[in-house]
Amino acid sequence: xxxxxxxxxxxxxxxxxxxxxxxxxxxxxxxxxxxxxxxxxxxxxxxxxxxxxxxxxxxxxxxxxxxxxxxxxxxxxxxxxxxxxxxxxxxxxxxxxxxxxxxxxxx
Numbered sequence: 001x002x003x004x005x006x007x008x009x010x011x012x013x014x015x016x017x018x019x020x021x022x023x024x025x026x027x028x029x030x031x032x033x034x035x036x037x038x039x040x041x042x043x044x045x046x047x048x049x050x051x052x053x054x055x056x057x058x059x060x061x062x063x064x065x066x067x068x069x070x071x072x073x074x075x076x077x078x079x080x081x082x083x084x085x086x087x088x089x090x091x092x093x094x095x096x097x098x099x100x101x102x103x104x105x106x107x
Contacts, residue, residue: 001062002026008065015070017052022068025054031077040066044075051075 002023004012012022029043035055036042042055051071057064 002065003062004065005067008067012068015068017068017070021052022054022065025052025068026056026063026065033077037066044071046074049073 004019004022008022011017012019025043025045028045030046031044033042033044034040035057037055037057040055040057042053045052047070049072051074053067053069053071054065055067057066
């Protein structure tokens with residue numbers, strides 16, 4: 001089952017991406033990378049002069065589309081060094097905001 005977050009729906013509206021276009025990227029990606037956020041996957045499909053990206057998370061029995069966007073131009077595949085640096089920066093960000101994250105989960 002495919003589930004879209006409110007954030008993903010908002011981004012799809014902003015970038016004028018249909019649900020079928022997002023599904024196409026999901027089922028026929030030209031590049032797959034590990035997402036910056038923990039336990040996420042990013043997929044890309046080239047389109048004319050830009051790229052369409054989606055980020056999703058696998059959960060039991062469903063795939064949750066977290067975000068979708070158009071990138072103007074062409075990106076280079078990430079190196080392992082860049083990926084490690086991005087993950088470390090994200091962890092440091094989360095560590096600095098632990099109190100806020102716990103508050104949001106209890107609401």
